[in-house]
Amino acid sequence: MMIMKKSNEVSVLAPVAGHVLPLAAVQDPVFAAEQTGPGFGVQPTAGQIMAPVSGRVTLVAATKHAIGIVMPTGLAVLIHLGIDTVVLNGAPFVLHVQVGDEVAAGALVADMDLAAVEQAHKLTTVLVIVTNEQKALASLTLLPLTKSIAAGDVAAIAHLAVATTESATVTSSANHAATYYPALATAIIANVGGQQNINSVIHCMTRLRFYLKDEALAHDSVIANLDDVIDVAKAGGQYQVVIGLGVNDVFDAVLAQLEPEFADDEPVPSAKQESNEVNWLSRVRGGASDVIGVMTASMIPVIGILAGSGILKGILAALTGFNVLTVTGGTYMVLNAVADATFYFLPVVLGFTAAKKLGSDPIVLAIVGAILIYPSLITAAGKSATAQITFLGVPTHLMSYSASVFPMIVAAWLGTYVERGLKYVIPLYLRSVFIPIVEALILAVVVLVIVGPLITILSKDLANGLVSVYNFSPALSGLVIGSLYQTMVIFGLHWGIIPIVINDIATNGHSYLNAILSITMVAQGGAVLAVFLKTRDRHLKEISLAAAISAFCGITEPALYGVNLKYKRVFIVASIASGLGGLLTGLLRVNNYALSGSLIGFPAFITPGVGIGTNFYGYLISHYGTLVLATTLVYLFGFSDKRLGSKTNLRADQ
DSSP: OOOBOSTTEEEEEOSSSEEEEEGGGSSOHHHHTTSSOSEEEEEESSOEEEOSSOEEEEEEOTTSSEEEEEOTTSOEEEEEEEESGGGGTTTTEEEOOOTTOEEOTTOEEEEEOHHHHHHTTOEEEEEEEESOHHHHEEEEEEOOOOSOBOTTSEEEEEEEOSOOOHHHHHHHHHHHHHHTHHHHHHHHHHHTTOGGGEEEEEEOSSEEEEEESOGGGSOHHHHHTBTTOOEEEEETTEEEEEOOTTHHHHHHHHHHHSOGGGSOSSOOOSSOSSOOHHHHHHHHHHHHHHHHHHHHHHHGGGHHHHHHHHHHHHHHHHHHHTTSSOTTSHHHHHHHHHHHHHHHTHHHHHHHHHHHHHTSOHHHHHHHHHHHTOHHHHHHHTSTTTSEEEETTEEEEOOOOTTOOHHHHHHHHHHHHHHHHHHHHSOHHHHHHHHHHHHHHHHHHHIIIIIHHHHHHHHHHHHHHHHHHHHHOHHHHHHHHHHHHHHHHHTTGGGGTHHHHHHHHHHHSOBHHHHHHHHHHHHHHHHHHHHHHHOOOHHHHHHHHHHHHHHHTTOOHHHIIIIITTSHHHHHHHHHHHHHHHHHHHHHTOOBOSSOOTTTTGGGGSBTTTBSSHHHHHHHHHHHHHHHHHHHHIIIIIOOGGGGOOOBOOOTTO
């Protein structure tokens, strides 16, 4: 029976026996990010599905994988059986309710064949989602459960908002569907590339699933910003428009504007059968866009603290440069730990956030990040004598993964396939112990033995090539390095240049290369400063200003992943300005005398024993010239608030 706490509290029961999971641990990025509403998951050990609350059954999926219940208070609860099980067409499910039935909490509503779901290589996780949070829910509290739970046991407490009547809700929904959804459907069809770009469309309980001819023609940001659209997701060859429980109405409205054959139980592939140059280029562009999208989405949660850490590092550099602090002093060590920890442990944090984005296990990927920066491996990688090791007889070159991004994105992407394969071969009763450690082992080995050495080889070859270009022509080298260096940073290919810079400074006392690298930081900072000056979006202004200051302090990650890559034209224009700034730096033969740069590192351009002279003036001309150039070009050509998309209020009279 449902347990009532206070007058505004309702006990939400576990719909099935098993292990309760917070949504963040669910292997689906849309559900995990609570884009369809708050709730929880249960990893089932049995197949009998119970009603988590009392109310009327208002929705039953044609594919039997989802049931919607509305309580008398108006709270709408969705029971979702498995992950991505809509494609199974109801085969593993037997329903015991239909639309209009009144059910009591704890009553049997469905049976789920767990073995059949697993044989289809789908996850059996059962989800309980509150789909009308804004109207009926103040908060949902998941109980602190440490062991398996039985079906019908209390799993969470729903704290209700102002009560609404069911009849009012139903009436409002009917009017909304009649006057609103056709306009929304028109907007969605237009922005997925029009009817001519649609092969077919199906839907599950929360998403429209389009099979498109060319996903590059879809306007993601416009669709995601339409009222009643929660988000856009891409998976399994599908272009998914996440809507929530209103998806049935939207699907009907979409189909009414298309031909009937577009609703196909066996959708055609999204890619054209013929292989031509345009399609190949579209796939490459789409793949690159997906990689950048995952990187930026994974970095967004830590952009704020990265920017703050970069600013603190810049302040510390200035304080030590003017001998206010010493690097051996206690004050410096504590402040430096605060400033540097986010960068040092970035693979751990990124493992968690990238896994949530891609649908792999966040905890396992965080552990993989910790393995990559394990102290003994970091120490060995820093010494040429120990950087070359063998793992099970395979020669392996160790590299430092602190502050790295791309290797963890690769690991999180591979994690989705590794988990799926392990669940196929490891018995259910052994999974909780063996899947996490085996997955961590496989992913860590792949990165250490394959990804890392490959990056090392490519970065060394690139570095040697760039040094050869510099020896041939400093100006040409400045143009090439200035244009490409921040792209190399994104993929971790810049590590081959850093040792050359360090060796130059240690051996010769100066580095022309580091002066060019410094220019690239200023250009990215100038680009994001232009966004700050031009945008009217308050949140983007806050991010942009902090990222600009961080870049001027020598840390470009907040600018790169928080703004510039997200709005790709900003990054492209910034790279052009960076290349021109590098060309100017090479022409002026600007030199650098310490492992520091950007605007905060100006003391590193004062020639030792000479003081402020020709080299420092060259620094001022090249760096502040690049700043003005990057800011101006991005302001004029690289960014507009139109790139943010806008909330579109669709009314019947539009």
